[in-house]
Amino acid sequence: MKRPGADERIVAWLREGQGVSVSGEELARRLGCSRAAVWKRVAALREQGYRIEGRPSGGYALVGAPDRVGPAEIAPHLTGTWRDVHWFDEIDSTQRVARDLARAGAPEGTVVVAERQTAGRGRLGRSWHAPRGVNLYCSIVLRPPLAPATVPQLALVCGVAAAAAIAEETDLRPAIKWPNDVLLERRKVVGVLVEMESEMERVHHAIPGIGVNLNEPQSAFPRDLQGKATSLLAVTGRRVDRAAFAARLLAELEARYGRFLSSGFSSVRAEWESYSSLTGVEVQIVSPEGERSGVVLGVDDDGALRLRRADGEVVRVIAGEVSVRGGYA
Numbered sequence: 001m002k003r004p005g006a007d008e009r010i011v012a013w014l015r016e017g018q019g020v021s022v023s024g025e026e027l028a029r030r031l032g033c034s035r036a037a038v039w040k041r042v043a044a045l046r047e048q049g050y051r052i053e054g055r056p057s058g059g060y061a062l063v064g065a066p067d068r069v070g071p072a073e074i075a076p077h078l079t080g081t082w083r084d085v086h087w088f089d090e091i092d093s094t095q096r097v098a099r100d101l102a103r104a105g106a107p108e109g110t111v112v113v114a115e116r117q118t119a120g121r122g123r124l125g126r127s128w129h130a131p132r133g134v135n136l137y138c139s140i141v142l143r144p145p146l147a148p149a150t151v152p153q154l155a156l157v158c159g160v161a162a163a164a165a166i167a168e169e170t171d172l173r174p175a176i177k178w179p180n181d182v183l184l185e186r187r188k189v190v191g192v193l194v195e196m197e198s199e200m201e202r203v204h205h206a207i208p209g210i211g212v213n214l215n216e217p218q219s220a221f222p223r224d225l226q227g228k229a230t231s232l233l234a235v236t237g238r239r240v241d242r243a244a245f246a247a248r249l250l251a252e253l254e255a256r257y258g259r260f261l262s263s264g265f266s267s268v269r270a271e272w273e274s275y276s277s278l279t280g281v282e283v284q285i286v287s288p289e290g291e292r293s294g295v296v297l298g299v300d301d302d303g304a305l306r307l308r309r310a311d312g313e314v315v316r317v318i319a320g321e322v323s324v325r326g327g328y329a
């Protein structure tokens with residue numbers, strides 16, 4: 001596990017003080033540096049938006065923190081073992097950064113988060129709307145000791161984890177649309193994209209990228225997304241602490257990922273089905289094998305969608321894009 005940087009540690013110590021000042025001398029002692037060096041770090045933190053008051057006693061007190069999803073903000077909320085958070089104010093795509101880190105040997109559980117993405121990637125070559133400072137955009141480097149063919153199931157595991165995090169945060173019951181979109185009031189709040197690099201039988205790394213619309217006002221979504229996307233803020237009227245939510249999501253995912261590795265997708269299948277918005281619904285699916293329609297029966301233990309066609313035949317769909325007559329979702 002990576003040791004947190006000096007800024008992150010100063011913020012953590014000042015947070016522990018809960019408004020009571022910590023002396024510069026004490027901070028210098030803990031960091032093993034001079035008081036002048038501490039002063040420089042404090043000045044840099046102020047530049048980043050931390051409100052740190054200098055007290056006449058020579059101490060520092062944290063009285064306000066920026067709305068950011070950086071390591072210093074996420075760290076106090078983390079409960080799992082994934083703690084190495086790489087934060088960017090602006091980046092093309094957290095997927096790209098996570099892939100580069102993975103190629104360079106980053107260990108499992110390395111997390112990449114950005115305030116804004118200029119080239120956010122969605123499924124099926126689409127783009128992902130990723131404006132600054134309102135939502136969560138994160139990617140996680142994983143190294144599952146699994147056959148490459150099982151990696152798509154990881155997307156369903158991520159969908160369940162995101163749905164569970166939202167249910168805890170809001171008391172709402174989100175719906176999952178196969179394979180891994182999470183919806184509130186029939187509009188998308190979470191998108192999951194899993195990318196991987198592998199050999200025939202061995203996965204080098206898998207990178208789930210998760211986008212969650214948290215604090216974006218409904219009116220801020222582009223016109224073409226108005227009917228399709230929403231946010232937790234738009235649905236509940238309440239702002240979400242993005243850093244706390246990020247930590248919650250990571251914890252939910254890490255727990256389910258552990259079960260997925262030891263017992264397969266069947267370990268989260270019942271939970272997935274409990275969120276499914278499609279069971280019993282007639283759908284059309286455009287997949288690489290062509291277009292199919294039928295009534296959704298559920299998912300199999302490998303995450304494939306089970307569909308009963310009009311002629312009664314039950315077919316399995318492994319990949320594809322679902323739509324529901326009447327424009328639902």
Ligand code: BTN
Pocket residue numbers: 092093094095096117119120121122123124126128136137138139181190191192193209210211212
């Ligand atoms: C979808 O099309 O539903 C998947 C969207 C995935 C978006 C996330 S945001 C964080 C990560 N970085 C990206 O560029 N994409 C994923």
